[in-house]
Amino acid sequence: MTGFWALVRRDVLLAIRQGGAGTMAVVFFVMAVTLFPLGVGPEIEVLRRISSGVIWVAALLSCLLSLDRLFQADFEDGSLDIMALSPLPLWGVVIAKCLAHWITTALPLIIVAPVLAILLNMPAAGFPALVGAMALGTPALSLIGAIGASLTVAMRRGGVLLSLLVLPLYVPVIIFGSGAVDAVVGGYSAAPYLMILGALALFALVLSPVASAGALRLALA
């Protein structure tokens, strides 16, 4: 895996120096979640029931927000040409960029999520399940998103189309993600949900790099 970690390191550094996507995703996440109590009213019981769903939807949307630039910047300035010819296969490039995206975007979301859970009056018992489910589910979000990002890489305003392509594919993640929290709060085990989330992430890890690499190759032609 020549150059894999060099690429991860570069992308993380780029995200930090540009200060763009990562921080923006977290701020969006916090703002979107805080809008809900304002919209549905301050009844503690209502907020408690919708808490896991709200956090998951907001996390998913903020993840989506940063995805359209995943390959685009490198495509536009010619870096992707160099990567496509580097010893690291293109699917390896996709995994490296997804990992960097996960570190810069999803990891901050996971850290912030329990704080927002308090805000929404989620029972404390649900916190470990929430963090666990997000840790297992967000890699799938980055990887599935990479397929959409690579398909829309050559488009000027690909962001909307990207959302249309990717959102339906996020459905299983959100179902089992918020299901894990609800199960624990309701007194059941979160294990089956977490296992399915893990399976989804692994499935995406196998499928997405190949699909994304194929789409990127089409864009480079």
Place this chain on the structure above:
Amino acid sequence: MTLPTQDFGPAGSLTGTKLAVLRGERMIFRDLDFRLDPGGAIVLKGPNGAGKSTLLRMVAGFLPVADGTLAWDGTPVTENPDEHRSRLCYLGHLDAVKPVFTVGENIDFWARTAGVTDIEARMAAVLARFSLEELIDQPARFLSAGQKRRTALARLGVTPARIWLLDEPTVSLDTASVGALAALIAEHRTKGGMVMIATHIDLGFTDYQELDLRAFTGRTAA
């Protein structure tokens, strides 16, 4: 300052036989033959739109070959794309220089992605070649177009590849830098390296082939 010696892997020659490329519905060129031997250079000529960049991107493997064969030592490159890729260094119109990274960081990243081990020695040599030493800690967003181009060209010196595919590498370079590039290419060729270059200015090559793409455009050859 000479560059550290590079191991290019086994020598061989790159041949194109009856190559044709389509872009959309349009035939860019057809029945194009070329042969590039160790130490050789091909200079691509032709007016804008003749297909110079297209040919370079096709040889780089970005564009599918519509007809004909691109082969390394007689074996079609499609049979071992990884090996073909490892022989190439493609430098197109885009500089791939990240504005938030310094000159040094940009070059260092390219070297790492290529799996280069003696980065420091190579970097020192190539920075001296293109007079970039003083700019090494300068963020690339403060560079002029020519300085950015020189940073991009530095990649040729740090990543060992046998075949250089250069698309108008002299754009926005000053005379001294053009000389440095010509010297770098000459040195590469004496080591057995090969060059395919699209350029409108004379880089003072000795012993090279000229390939005029006008002769192979789809319409005239039909």
